[in-house]
Amino acid sequence: MSTSPGDIQRLLAIMARLRTPDGGCPWDLAQDFSSIAPYTIEEAYEVADAIDRGDLTALRDELGDLLLQVVFHARMAEEQAAFAFGDVVDAICDKMVRRHPHVFGGAEAGGADAQAGQWEAIKRAERESAGDADTSALAGISRGLPEWQRAVKLQARAARVGFDWPGPGPVIAKLHEEIDEVRVEFDAVAADPDDSAARARLQDELGDLLFVAANLARHARVDVGAALRGANHKFERRFRAMETMAQADGVQLQDLPLQAQDRYWDRAKVET
Numbered sequence: 632m633s634t635s636p637g638d639i640q641r642l643l644a645i646m647a648r649l650r651t652p653d654g655g656c657p658w659d660l661a662q663d664f665s666s667i668a669p670y671t672i673e674e675a676y677e678v679a680d681a682i683d684r685g686d687l688t689a690l691r692d693e694l695g696d697l698l699l700q701v702v703f704h705a706r707m708a709e710e711q712a713a714f715a716f717g718d719v720v721d722a723i724c725d726k727m728v729r730r731h732p733h734v735f736g737g738a739e740a741g742g743a744d745a746q747a748g749q750w751e752a753i754k755r756a757e758r759e760s761a762g763d764a765d766t767s768a769l770a771g772i773s774r775g776l777p778e779w780q781r782a783v784k785l786q787a788r789a790a791r792v793g794f795d796w797p798g799p800g801p802v803i804a805k806l807h808e809e810i811d812e813v814r815v816e817f818d819a820v821a822a823d824p825d826d827s828a829a830r831a832r833l834q835d836e837l838g839d840l841l842f843v844a845a846n847l848a849r850h851a852r853v854d855v856g857a858a859l860r861g862a863n864h865k866f867e868r869r870f871r872a873m874e875t876m877a878q879a880d881g882v883q884l885q886d887l888p889l890q891a892q893d894r895y896w897d898r899a900k901v902e903t
Contacts, residue, residue, distance in 0.1 A: 642699070643716055646706045664707060671700040683860060729753065751791075768792050779855045782845040799850045806847060809840040872899040 649659040674697040681689040705716040730753050732738035738749075758771055765771075768791060772784045789795060796802050816833035823829060848855045873895040877884045884892060 639716075642702055643706075646699070646702045650706055650710065659703075662703070662707075664704060667700065667703055667707075671697075671704070674700050679856070680860070683857065683864075729757075777856070779841070779845055779859070782842050783849050783855055786846050786849055796846075796850070799847060802843060802847045802850055806840070806843050809836065809843050812836045813840055868903050869896065869899040872903045 649656045652660065674693065677693040678690065678697055681687075681693045701719065702716060705714070705719050709715040728735045732753075733749075754771060758765070763770070768788050769785055772781060772788065774781070776784065786795070796805075813833070813836045816829060816836050819829040820826065820833055845855050848858060873892065874884050876895050876898060877887065884895070887895075
């Protein structure tokens with residue numbers, strides 16, 4: 632197939648060839664929606680990572696990887712006569728026009744907050760027209776989201792009907808309360824490591840702690856995922872620096888007691 636640079640048809644043809652039973656790629660042929668889904672999620676995070684690093688070359692490549700995931704899923708659906716890539720494009724085009732009546736219709740624009748409310752109202756109308764009878768303020772929040780992201784969405788939806796703390800102060804107080812409850816359950820598990828009920832309570836309290844921490848980030852208008860990615864990057868940078876320092880001193884980090892490792896950590900915090 633002769634195509635011009637940047638032509639989506641070239642990518643569609645490559646994917647079709649990979650999925651051809653006679654002469655295609657055995658790995659690609661062995662995949663299904665469930666097996667590919669984790670790669671789709673991973674590629675979305677790779678896109679976010681490239682953005683965090685400000686690496687536009689990597690962003691170009693990662694967006695291509697993410698686009699391949701869309702093409703892969705669409706190809707498998709086409710093989711089942713469910714839908715094709717063109718149907719995916721038509722669906723999102725129709726949705727974007729429908730959800731932006733202030734741009735493509737005669738509705739008034741309003742501000743960003745007004746647009747967010749209108750967006751949710753349109754989504755709710757779409758669910759109702761599709762036969763979804765769930766009228767809860769929490770309706771439509773995907774269970775496939777990363778749990779930290781779903782927690783923030785649940786909290787934000789509840790806040791729209793007034794169920795929210797008035798500011799960060801009460802959230803911080805609640806965070807301290809949850810830490811105390813986690814401490815109690817840790818003590819219970821330590822007293823009897825085989826107590827499955829105590830371990831279940833500990834898991835429950837840790838979940839509450841993380842949920843409140845996500846709520847605190849929401850009140851701070853901080854993206855939980857971005858904050859955690861930043862913390863991960865910082866820890867990795869400092870830990871690698873610790874390893875380098877120890878090697879320069881002729882020792883291996885794993886051979887040192889915790890107190891000596893902490894001294895390297897303190898140095899890494901200052902120097903990196």
